[in-house]
Amino acid sequence: MNTTNDVLWNDQPWWACESIHAHQTADVCVIGLGASGLSAIVTLAQHGFDVIGVDAGMIGGGAAGSNGGFVLAGLAAFHHDAVDALGHHRATTLYQLTLDAIADLQKEEPGLRMSGSLRIAADDEEYADCLAQFRVMQHDGLPVKTYEGSEGRGILFPNDGTFQPLYRVRRLAQQATTLGARLFERSSVTTIQSNLVTIEQYHIQCKHVIVAVDGRLEQLFPQLRSIVQTTRLQMAATAPAHDVALSRPVYYRYGYDYWQQRPDGRIAIGGGRDLYASEEWGYNPNPTQNIQSVIEERLRTVVNTSAPITHRWGACVAYRHDDVRPFVGLLMPNVWACGAYSGTGNIVGCIVAKAISRTIIENDARHLEPWIN
Ligand SMILES: Cc1cc2nc3c(=O)[nH]c(=O)nc-3n(C[C@H](O)[C@H](O)[C@H](O)COP(=O)(O)OP(=O)(O)OC[C@H]3O[C@@H](n4cnc5c(N)ncnc54)[C@H](O)[C@@H]3O)c2cc1C
Structure with a gap:
């Protein structure tokens, strides 16, 4: 497996800036x-x-x-978890700020596709959590629907989307x-x-x-x-996949796994960090065999495509603990x-x-x- 960084999105020539060479x-x-x-x-x-x-x-x-190119409203924490931590008023204010920012982005980002996004449950316990999230979002007047379809059962966020x-x-x-x-x-x-x-x-x-x-x-x-710790997140992408047709990006298994299909048919998929969390903390962005194997397994058994993998990459982000x-x-x-x-x-x-x-x-x-x- 090739573990050098090869980012799907880097597909166009681009000018380089100079480095600093004077005060x-x-x-x-x-x-x-x-x-x-x-x-x-x-x-x-x-x-x-x-x-x-x-x-x-x-x-x-x-x-x-x-990154995965998901344009998501809300914080990293699901809204009902944010409410538990911050209360309804503060969590909903923050969620609304992200909805407003997405609405502004629609005016200026030609590549934004407002498809909505899905949170799909991996099992019954997670489905119960999806419904709990749905109820709290409905209570707070935030856009959400229940969902059942070819991807599975969960909830749909109509104001989300994707971009390059x-x-x-x-x-x-x-x-x-x-x-x-x-x-x-x-x-x-x-x-x-x-x-x-x-x-x-x-x-x-x-x-x-x-x-x-x-x-x-x-x-x-x-x-x-x-309070802050840097970790690597990893992704892979396929050649155009003709055996699946996904209209919306999917968050799966509490968002630990996620994928979307691009307009050209390629699947961009990431995840698995929680399964090797101790190996992923740190500053090295390069993909690893362990996580890439998890991503590949999800691609074959959950997304259900046999399209060959063409790109593998990682990058560093920070998590906040407190x-x-x-x-x-x-x-x-x-x-x-x-x-x-x-x-x-x-x-x-x-x-x-x-x-x-x-x-x-x-x-x-x-x-x-x-x-x-
Ligand atoms: C694989 C992956 C998938 C993700 N998927 C999603 C997603 O679908 N949706 C979503 O909302 N978020 C996603 N994220 C998270 C999201 O990408 C980041 O939180 C966000 O892009 C951070 O942007 P930024 O501009 O703050 O930081 P960055 O894009 O990381 O930019 C920070 C820059 O700071 C520079 N820097 C660091 N140290 C120094 C220094 N000492 N001197 C000078 N420069 C320095 C770095 O070189 C870097 O270019 C994902 C992240 C990853 C890695």
């Missing part, structure tokens, strides 16, 4: 050029801020460009540079101080810093190690950080990164209130 000054330095960091940059640049964005690797080279995640990141990068932001790839940040970001021998002097890394957050801020919400905080004067979306960051990451930008623009943290308090 710089800016109003804001954003660390991390995934969808979260780039959303922050676009928001700031639209308001006339002079912004520099840096990444240790490439634009979209982290989780934002390598790397194209999304690249569109944001193009928008950021058009607005005048300066982006640097292959520029790994070593130290962060209140008004100074250091990359090898170069300094970026700035009024504010936004750290928008998901995986590796606790590497940059060791004080977060007790809260169902992601981490958002001011870690030193003028230094904001966000991350730890616990595996569901396509929408939430952009919301919190934009909320930090608005906090800087308006000098008012009310946009962050539901995420922090």
Whole structure:
């Protein structure tokens, strides 16, 4: 089995940015050029801020460009679990923010397919949990239906969808540079101080810093190690599959396994992390034999396709242990950080990164209130 990283979504030529090669000054330095960091940059640049964005690797080279492409409302925790942790009002407010963000994304992302998504139960116990989730979502006025169909039994979220995640990141990068932001790839940040970001021998002097890394957050801020932990998530993709026709992305086995069929017929499938959790913590993104075997088994026995696997890959994200919400905080004067979306960051990451930008623009943290308090 080939275990080098080969991401399905990386199928188009793309320009490379230069790496940092001189001292710089800016109003804001954003660390991390995934969808979260780039959303922050676009928001700031639209308001006339002079912004520099840096990444240790490439634009979209982290989780934002390598993920399952599910556009999901809500937090990583299912809504009824979020309600248990946060109460109805707070959990529903957060869910509504993600619904609003998806509605906004529909206006600007041509590749977004609003198919809805399915949570399918692997057994009777999980089906009972699906129904519990359904009841709480209905009680809170959130869009959900019960579902029974060729995929199995579960619940349907009509306002979810899918996109090509790397194209999304690249569109944001193009928008950021058009607005005048300066982006640097292959520029790994070593130290962060209140008004100074250091990359090898170069300094970026700035009024504010936004750290928008998901995986590796606790590497940059060791004080977060007790609550935030980086893990690898893995996926595989097939050649166009002619023996199945899936109209919606599927979350299965409490979301530990997930798959979708692309318009060209390819299946993108991920999961299995919980079965080898202790091997998956850490910073190495490359796929492994153990997890890839689980993914392949699901592909053959649950998705039921014999289409050959053409791509295997992994990427790092961070999980948060002490809260169902992601981490958002001011870690030193003028230094904001966000991350730890616990595996569901396509929408939430952009919301919190934009909320930090608005906090800087308006000098008012009310946009962050539901995420922090
Ligand atoms: C296999 C997989 C499947 C997933 N599926 C889904 C899904 O279907 N739906 C969903 O909502 N979420 C999904 N997620 C989670 C989601 O991808 C992430 O939560 C989200 O994309 C994080 O985006 P980001 O921009 O915050 O971080 P990233 O895209 O990870 O970007 C952070 C960037 O920071 C850079 N960086 C890190 N350290 C430094 C440093 N010291 N100096 C400079 N740069 C640094 C990294 O190089 C990276 O490019 C999945 C994740 C994976 C890995």
